[in-house]
Structures are given as C-alpha cells and as structure tokens.
Amino acid sequence: MKQLNRRQFLKRGGALLAAGSLPFSLVEVAFGKGSEENFTFAYISDSHITHIKGNQFVRNWDRGLIRAIAETNLMDPRPDFTFYGGDIAQLGKPEEIDHGLEILGGLRGKLYQVMGEHDYYVDLGEHWRNQLGPDHYSFDHKGVHFVVLNSILTTDEWTHQNWETPMHRMKAMARLDNPNGSPFMVGDKQREWLKNDLDKISKDTPVIVFSHSPLQKIYKGWNFWTDDAEQVQALLRPFKKVTVLYGHVHQIQYNQIDNISFHAVMATAWPWPYPSSYKQAESHLPKLTIEMNRADPFHERDATGWQFINVATGNVDMHYLLPDNQNRIVGFDRELGHPVDKRYQLSKNAIPPQRHY
Amino acid sequence: MLKYILLCCIPFLVTAAPLGLPPVPVPENNQQTPEKIALGDKLYHDKRFSADGKVSCATCHEETKAFTDNLPVSKGFRGLTGTRNAPTVINSAYMKTLFWDGREPDLEGQSKQPPINPVEGGLPDHIPILKTITSDPDYQVSFKKVFNVAAADITMEHVSKAIASFERTIVSGNSPFDQYQYGGNKEALTVAQIRGLDLFRNKGRCVSCHRIEETQALFTDNRFHNIGIGFKKIQGKEDETAHNFLQQKRAEKNKSAKDFVDIAVLSNERVSELGRFAVTENPTNVGAFKTSTLRNIELTAPYMHDGSLETLEDVVDFYNNGGRVKETDPLSNFLAGGIRPLDLSDEEKADLVSFLKALTSPKIAKLAKQ
Amino acid sequence: MIKITLTLAINLLILASSQAIFADEFTTEDLQRWQAEYQSVLDKGEKLFHGGIKSKNTMSCDQCHPNATNTHPETYPKFQQQLGKVVVLGEMINWCIMNPLETDPLPLDSADMAALQTYITHERRGVKLEPGKH
Numbered sequence: 001m002k003q004l005n006r007r008q009f010l011k012r013g014g015a016l017l018a019a020g021s022l023p024f025s026l027v028e029v030a031f032g033k034g035s036e037e038n039f040t041f042a043y044i045s046d047s048h049i050t051h052i053k054g055n056q057f058v059r060n061w062d063r064g065l066i067r068a069i070a071e072t073n074l075m076d077p078r079p080d081f082t083f084y085g086g087d088i089a090q091l092g093k094p095e096e097i098d099h100g101l102e103i104l105g106g107l108r109g110k111l112y113q114v115m116g117e118h119d120y121y122v123d124l125g126e127h128w129r130n131q132l133g134p135d136h137y138s139f140d141h142k143g144v145h146f147v148v149l150n151s152i153l154t155t156d157e158w159t160h161q162n163w164e165t166p167m168h169r170m171k172a173m174a175r176l177d178n179p180n181g182s183p184f185m186v187g188d189k190q191r192e193w194l195k196n197d198l199d200k201i202s203k204d205t206p207v208i209v210f211s212h213s214p215l216q217k218i219y220k221g222w223n224f225w226t227d228d229a230e231q232v233q234a235l236l237r238p239f240k241k242v243t244v245l246y247g248h249v250h251q252i253q254y255n256q257i258d259n260i261s262f263h264a265v266m267a268t269a270w271p272w273p274y275p276s277s278y279k280q281a282e283s284h285l286p287k288l289t290i291e292m293n294r295a296d297p298f299h300e301r302d303a304t305g306w307q308f309i310n311v312a313t314g315n316v317d318m319h320y321l322l323p324d325n326q327n328r329i330v331g332f333d334r335e336l337g338h339p340v341d342k343r344y345q346l347s348k349n350a351i352p353p354q355r356h357y
Numbered sequence: 358m359l360k361y362i363l364l365c366c367i368p369f370l371v372t373a374a375p376l377g378l379p380p381v382p383v384p385e386n387n388q389q390t391p392e393k394i395a396l397g398d399k400l401y402h403d404k405r406f407s408a409d410g411k412v413s414c415a416t417c418h419e420e421t422k423a424f425t426d427n428l429p430v431s432k433g434f435r436g437l438t439g440t441r442n443a444p445t446v447i448n449s450a451y452m453k454t455l456f457w458d459g460r461e462p463d464l465e466g467q468s469k470q471p472p473i474n475p476v477e478g479g480l481p482d483h484i485p486i487l488k489t490i491t492s493d494p495d496y497q498v499s500f501k502k503v504f505n506v507a508a509a510d511i512t513m514e515h516v517s518k519a520i521a522s523f524e525r526t527i528v529s530g531n532s533p534f535d536q537y538q539y540g541g542n543k544e545a546l547t548v549a550q551i552r553g554l555d556l557f558r559n560k561g562r563c564v565s566c567h568r569i570e571e572t573q574a575l576f577t578d579n580r581f582h583n584i585g586i587g588f589k590k591i592q593g594k595e596d597e598t599a600h601n602f603l604q605q606k607r608a609e610k611n612k613s614a615k616d617f618v619d620i621a622v623l624s625n626e627r628v629s630e631l632g633r634f635a636v637t638e639n640p641t642n643v644g645a646f647k648t649s650t651l652r653n654i655e656l657t658a659p660y661m662h663d664g665s666l667e668t669l670e671d672v673v674d675f676y677n678n679g680g681r682v683k684e685t686d687p688l689s690n691f692l693a694g695g696i697r698p699l700d701l702s703d704e705e706k707a708d709l710v711s712f713l714k715a716l717t718s719p720k721i722a723k724l725a726k727q
Numbered sequence: 728m729i730k731i732t733l734t735l736a737i738n739l740l741i742l743a744s745s746q747a748i749f750a751d752e753f754t755t756e757d758l759q760r761w762q763a764e765y766q767s768v769l770d771k772g773e774k775l776f777h778g779g780i781k782s783k784n785t786m787s788c789d790q791c792h793p794n795a796t797n798t799h800p801e802t803y804p805k806f807q808q809q810l811g812k813v814v815v816l817g818e819m820i821n822w823c824i825m826n827p828l829e830t831d832p833l834p835l836d837s838a839d840m841a842a843l844q845t846y847i848t849h850e851r852r853g854v855k856l857e858p859g860k861h
Binding site (some may be wrong): 050052059060158175176177221222255270271272273277278279280281294297298300352356 | 777784786789790791792793795796797808809823826827850851852853854859861
C-alpha cells in the first residue's frame with residue numbers, strides 16, 4: 001500500500017488512530033504548514049526479558065512485550081518504522097536477548113535498535129552487536145536526520161575493575177539504587193563520532209537522537225543521568241530543531257533545554273517511581289513533566305505501554321498508549337516552544353493518580 | 358408482576374440500601390416514584406415493542422431466570438441469535454456503563470437499543486413503539502400522570518426513563534455472604550465458603566476486579582478487561598477485523614455511530630470479539646469486556662460475554678489456567694495484566710465455587726423457584 | 728550487722744550510679760547499643776529487599792521500588808484497594824510477595840517481616856504520618 005502522509009489519509013477518513021488521539025482541528029494545525037514530509041513511527045522499549053531456567057522466562061515481561069507488539073501492529077496506516085529503545089534483556093544473557101528478539105519478530109515493518117545497559121554489561125554488548133549490528137549509527141528519513149547513540153557506557157575503571165564474574169558487573173549495573181554504581185555517559189569517542197556525523201548536515205535539518213540514558217542530569221542515584229550531557233547537548237545546540245528520545249526511566253518525562261526537546265518513553269515491562277519520591281536525596285525532574293498515573297500493581301500492564309511519534313515539520317508529538325489508563329499526548333507547542341501535555345499541562349487539570357508524593 | 362414490585366419496592370421506598378450494597382444511585386433528572394416504576398414495569402414486559410410482537414425486555418431478562426435467559430447468547434426476533442450473553446438486570450443500577458462493552462452510559466440509554474436491533478427487537482426504528490404507546494389509552498393515562506406529557510409529545514426519553522426507574526428497583530444484597538461480612542452473622546457461611554472467601558481475596562486474585570470492600574461489595578470494578586474469553590474467534594485476525602470495522606464505521610451514512618456499533622457487535626462474531634475497542638477505537642482495549650457483578654451468579658449461567666462457559670467450575674478452571682479453557686491453549690496477545698495461572702488445588706477450586714454460591718439473595722432465589 | 732548492711736547499701740548505690748539498674752533510666756551507651764541492634768535488622772531488611780527473598784520468578788522488591796520508593800509506609804494503616812480492606816504495612820508487603828513476586832507470604836510476626844518493614848520505613852524517615860492517605 002502506498003505510504004500516505006497523515007493529512008491525505010485523514011481526508012480519506014480511514015485513520016485508525018489519528019483522529020481518535022487528537023481533535024481533528026489540532027491535527028490540521030500540527031500539519032498545516034503543507035509539508036509532505038510528515039510521518040509517524042512507533043517506539044517500544046525496556047522489555048527486560050528475564051530468564052528463570054531452561055525454557056522459562058518471567059511471564060510478566062514476556063506478556064508486556066507481546067501486548068505492545070500486538071497493539072503496534074494494529075496501527076493503520078502502518079508507521080514508517082519502529083524503534084526499540086534498549087534493555088531487551090534484564091541480565092544481558094543471550095537467552096534473554098534471543099527470546100526478546102523472537103517476540104519482536106512478530107512486529108511488522110522495519111525495526112531499529114538502541115543499546116541498553118541491561119543488554120551490555122555482561123559481555124560489553126558482544127551478543128547484542130552480533131545479532132543487531134553497530135550500537136551507534138545514523139540515517140536520514142524524509143528530511144530528518146536520525147542518530148542512535150550508545151549512551152550507557154561508563155568509566156573504564158568501573159567497567160574493567162576486578163569483577164568476580166561478568167554477571168557480577170551486570171547485576172551491579174542492573175540494581176537501580178546501587179550505591180556503588182557508576183554514571184552513564186556517551187564518552188569521548190562517541191562524542192567525536194557524533195561531531196563528525198553532525199558536521200555533514202545543515203543546521204536546518206531536524207535531528208532526532210535516540211539514546212537509552214536521558215542525555216540530561218535528573219537523578220544520579222538511579223542513573224537517570226548522562227555524565228557528559230552538557231557536552232552532548234552542546235554538539236546539538238547549533239541545530240534549529242532537535243529532539244532526544246530516551247528510555248531507561250520507565251516513566252513519562254519531557255523537557256525543553258534551549259533548542260532540544262526531550263521525551264522519555266514508557267517501558268513495556270514495569271514502571272518506576274519518580275525520583276522525587278525518594279525523600280533522602282535531591283533530584284531534578286524536569287518541571288514541565290506532568291507525571292504518569294501511579295500504577296495499581298495488580299494490573300501488571302498499568303503504567304507500562306508503548307508510543308507512537310508523529311514528526312511534523314521537524315517537531316515531535318509523542319502519543320503514549322497506556323493499557324488500563326487514558327492515553328496521553330505530549331505535543332510540541334509551536335507558540336510556547338516546548339512540549340505540552342494536551343490534557344493535563346495546566347496543573348488544575350491534574351488528577352489524583354498523578355500526585356506522586 | 359405485582360408480587361415482585363411488592364417484594365422489592367417496599368424496601369426500596371423506605372430507602373434502605375440492601376445489606377452489602379450502597380444506596381442505589383438515582384440520576385437528578387429521573388427521580389423514582391411508584392407510578393413511574395409501575396409504568397416502567399409495564400413497558401419492560403410489553404411484547405408489542407418488537408417486529409413480531411413476541412419480544413420484550415423480559416424475553417432475555419426474565420425474573421424467574423434471575424433476569425437473564427439462561428442461554429449462551431440471546432434469541433430475539435424470530436429466534437435470531439446475536440453474539441452475546443444477556444447480562445442480569447439485577448444490580449445493573451450500580452453499573453457506570455451498560456452492555457458488555459460499555460457503549461451506553463446509563464440504563465436509560467441501554468433500554469433504547471435492543472428494540473431496534475435486528476437480532477433482538479427487530480424494529481427499524483422507535484416509531485412503532487411510540488405509535489403503540491400513543492394509541493394505547495392506559496399508556497396515555499400513565500404517561501400523563503408520570504411525566505405530565507400529552508400523548509403526542511411522548512418520546513423515547515420518557516419511555517427509557519420509566520424503564521430505567523423500574524430497573525433501579527431490581528437490586529439485591531443480603532446474600533449469605535453479606536450476612537456474614539456485613540451483618541455480623543458468622544454462621545451464615547459454611548466452612549468451605551469461608552475458605553472460598555479467603556481464596557477470593559488472596560490466592561484466587563478475584564477481589565481486585567470483583568470488588569469486596571469494608572462496608573460494601575459491588576463485585577465489579579466497572580472496568581474493562583481482556584481475560585482471554587472468545588479470542589480464538591479473532592485470533593490472528595485482530596488487525597484485519599479492527600481495520601474493516603473502523604472503515605465501515607466511518608463510511609456509515611444512514612445510522613449514528615452508536616447504532617452502527619450496536620448492530621455490528623451483535624451481528625458479527627469477530628467484531629463482537631473486539632470488545633471495548635469497538636466503542637473507544639483504542640488499541641489497548643481490544644477484546645476487553647466489562648467486569649460482571651458476581652451477585653446471584655449461581656442463577657445466571659451460562660457465563661462470560663459469549664456464554665461459552667457453562668458452569669461455575671468451568672469458570673474457575675478458566676481463571677486457574679491463566680485465561681484459557683485448556684492449559685495447552687494459546688493466550689490472547691491482548692490479555693489483561695491481571696490474569697495469570699493460579700495453581701489452585703481441586704479442593705481450592707471447589708471452595709471458590711462454594712463461595713460463589715453464597716452470593717445468591719434469598720428473594721432472587723425465591724423468584725427463580727417460581 | 729548494721730555495718731554489713733551499710734556497706735552493702737553503699738556498694739549498691741555505687742553500682743547503681745555506674746550501671747543503670749533502674750528501669751526508668753538508660754544511658755547513652757544503651758542508646759548506642761540499641762541503635763546497633765536496629766542497624767543489624769535494617770541491614771538484613773535491605774538485603775531481603777534487594778534480592779534476598781527467593782522468589783519463584785527471580786523478581787526482587789527493589790526492581791519496582793528502588794530505595795523502597797512508592798511504598799508509602801507513612802500512609803498505613805489504610806484502605807488497600809488490592810485487598811479490599813484496611814490493612815497494615817506488613818499485609819501489603821505480603822500482597823507484593825504473593826503477587827508480583829509469585830512467592831509464599833511471610834508470617835506477619837516473623838523476623839524477616841520485621842526486617843523488611845524496618846528497611847522500608849527507614850528509607851522514608853522524616854516524612855510525616857498520613858494514615859489512610861491513598
């Protein structure tokens with residue numbers, strides 16, 4: 001089927017998800033500039049497939065990924081491609097990566113991958129790269145420059161210290177609140193690569209960066225953190241429209257720092273509390289963010305989900321598909337110059353489940 | 358008929374909520390009066406509101422069958438079958454949405470749909486109903502008395518309000534469980550039923566959707582979940598079914614979206630399995646159906662939205678297997694996050710069934726015996 | 728006789744002043760010792776919370792609750808929707824052990840349960856009590 005852009009499709013009245021998400025008039029405004037290069041892609045992340053023994057995997061995480069894929073496959077028109085945001089596995093075992101990739105095989109269309117720390121720290125990404133290719137790369141699509149970074153590296157000292165086994169290192173990194181952890185970073189080598197990559201494109205080109213860690217400094221205690229965030233942001237500063245999409249945090253977050261919009265994506269596996277709920281330490285959740293609803297742990301898919309992203313004239317609208325919850329849209333507001341939650345941004349619209357205290 | 362009104366209305370008119378239930382919610386714009394209730398009762402039983410003069414609300418929601426029809430899927434006009442099992446009217450007053458997929462927000466809205474569905478009442482629209490009413494002298498008098506409306510001005514709003522009023526009196530609590538839990542009578546449940554209650558709260562994982570609380574038990578959370586029933590009919594064809602359904606819905610010119618959905622879900626098995634998605638178009642709602650109340654469940658077999666489970670034992674087995682009839686069946690890709698294998702022993706399963714039988718109200722049981 | 732009694736009495740007084748043998752007195756030494764007792768259980772609770780409960784599905788409490796966040800011990804007792812009644816913290820801990828962790832619950836009066844509650848509450852220290860708050 002010929003790829004239609006959103007406006008053409010809406011005019012034909014066959015949109016499966018479009019009009020159900022944004023009021024029709026808003027959609028027209030978002031795409032009103034007449035660009036034929038608007039497009040949609042899907043984003044699934046953080047499935048944390050966990051091996052128990054033999055052929056047994058943790059049922060909860062398997063079901064989360066299966067469901068996200070089944071729902072993504074309902075999208076009509078089909079998204080241009082899907083991104084997977086990292087942490088296929090929980091402890092980086094080949095069984096886990098392979099089982100996750102097997103489930104992802106049910107997804108229709110092209111799939112791009114981002115490295116997560118849970119995929120990396122057992123074998124420093126060897127099995128992942130064997131299966132999936134390089135962990136940092138770029139490509140262009142409909143006038144937008146896409147960059148994928150491996151942003152979960154850390155210091156050589158920590159990585160190559162005298163670990164009892166590689167799995168000890170993996171488990172140390174897997175524990176979110178590990179007091180003996182080590183901060184994520186992109187690192188000198190990759191920043192050099194990024195600089196060269198970005199040198200090749202004009203400053204008017206919209207750029208979308210995929211990173212597992214936030215490329216911001218939110219809360220170091222849980223590695224909601226990229227140590228060289230400022231340096232990476234500096235490389236992105238010359239461009240007019242930049243969006244960073246990141247996983248890792250398992251919650252809704254969004255921010256605007258100068259020209260860069262930041263959006264976190266939901267995990268398919270489980271949600272994490274907001275760092276501000278840890279009262280013994282200070283954290284810096286972007287003030288813009290209206291939190292996701294607190295989960296009911298009985299409903300295993302509550303506060304999990306997947307998302308699709310509309311790219312319109314180089315800015316990003318994030319549509320969160322949230323089982324057991326109202327879906328949410330965080331769209332780029334051209335007048336305000338930053339992302340805005342379409343329903344809840346005014347604090348008076350916030351609902352009790354969003355109060356994380 | 359009158360017997361039933363006497364049984365239920367008297368406690369209602371003294372505004373005591375049944376034991377184990379909160380007061381019945383009554384909308385501002387449709388207050389209860391004895392005359393309105395009686396009118397609603399009559400309308401509920403009036404078979405003339407169907408294409409062959411043989412189908413009324415009571416056909417599928419009959420008081421001697423705990424306000425259901427004890428069929429897997431209901432039979433309407435000319436014995437035509439739909440795709441869904443008739444839910445009980447008992448305690449439907451506490452529902453926040455009506456129908457298995459919640460496509461109507463209230464009892465008033467619900468009552469208008471079945472008469473004009475081809476497999477239920479079979480009427481093309483509501484006009485024949487209003488014609489029957491306005492040319493019936495008894496109805497003329499009743500409507501005037503209840504709504505102060507002249508015959509020519511009677512609308513389906515009046516009709517549906519009266520029916521809803523009647524349905525708001527079909528409430529029942531005071532089951533052996535209620536007497537045990539809220540009435541302080543520790544002898545009201547058998548030992549097996551007490552074990553069953555504990556399983557219901559804990560290992561059985563029932564209580565999160567089939568709510569029991571400190572002062573009341575609605576046995577429903579009023580939400581929609583895909584528990585894996587019936588998905589085999591749509592397995593592997595979810596995208597195709599969803600896509601075609603939505604295309605047709607958008608292309609429909611002659612009917613409202615609401616009527617289109619009402620007809621489509623009852624006439625097409627695969628569309629029916631879309632569940633709540635057919636109403637919300639939200640991919641996270643595929644195959645999701647409303648949590649039923651469990652009150653009087655012993656009397657409302659067969660079970661589930663397609664009537665596919667015959668006995669309570671079958672139901673408990675289905676949940677025990679984690680959302681499938683046989684342990685070896687595949688699971689729906691859209692399965693709700695609350696469904697998982699339970700690992701219950703045979704005795705535990707029997708205890709749960711025992712407990713479910715303790716949810717029958719004496720007065721409903723009495724009606725069923727008649 | 729009187730001399731012996733007097734000596735005894737004086738010795739007792741000396742003894743009393745150096746080690747608190749009166750029930751209503753305790754020393755800074757006692758406080759430190761008791762704090763260490765508490766810390767030992769806190770440490771045990773921290774370990775249990777971080778993978779020490781041998782769950783059937785390998786899950787641990789800290790996976791969803793880093794630093795015991797989002798457990799809200801200061802809101803208990805409260806009406807717990809998942810249990811359908813008002814419960815104390817330990818009952819909800821057991822709910823989590825049975826449900827997300829798919830494992831057998833702990834007796835409410837067990838040492839492990841006490842240790843878990845110690846760790847969870849400790850990570851929430853300083854937050855005011857708000858029983859019943861959802």
